[in-house]
Amino acid sequence: MKLVESASFSYVSTHQIGSNNLNMAVSSNFDGREGPELLIPSSDFRSLLVIKYHGDQVEIINEFVLPGRLSTNIYLENTIIPSIWVGTDNGLIVNIL
């Protein structure tokens, strides 16, 4: 077995240096089709990107501009009506549906 990079995408980050928060991204099969998607912050932590992989291609499905810098983990509420919760550095809460 060998780990081989199949696709890559820049300008995103899941961790801020000096922080012990390692949960600033989530992965799930949001669209119910083949393969998982990734919800991940932009490198400045001011946007959240929904990214899908197609073989060696990477597609941005959606982008959410946050009202501040992401300052919490990304919480995926996996209920009957799933949604995503995050907090920003100016004390705001964002619910993504």
Next chain:
Amino acid sequence: MKYLLIIFLCLFPLNFVFSDDPSTPLNGNLYSSQNSPFIPSESIIYSDTSILEMHGLITGNGRIYSTLHEPTEGIYNILDRNVGSDISTSEEGFSIVLTGNSERYRHGILGDKNEATGFSVVKNNELIGQYELGGNQVFETLRALIADIIPENDGDEILLTVSDSTLGSRIEVFSLQGEFFNSMYGMA
């Protein structure tokens, strides 16, 4: 001072000496299966954090989560558990505990200079696997990821980020018995 520490340990179970992150998935993996598909498509901004309580969520220490983790059995035999790290647990009952409290590579990227240098695998209160890094290497993470990424190998594997003061960082894959499988270099 010694007596104060003893009193503290008597008042609180050993689990609470370590600062587990309640937002960390039990298997350490950020993948989550969905009850029903949805494509994130709109956002609503709230200025009052009480909206989280209305959804049964808790906030604290910069985290949003729903419940605290139940204490994991079997860690009491791990005397050198890494302070501040999380225990990852698989559906089959394997628990991965990061061990060692070293400052031999003081990059401090995770908030302090105390880094794990090994891991132990516990199942049914028994130690079934161990691994220890050499040289100036440390585990640059606060939890192990558990996933079945080698189909030809029975069961899950352990994924950990290793940081080396000379070689940089890489992802390494181990068996649940603590056997090194492979690594991927080229990380920043």
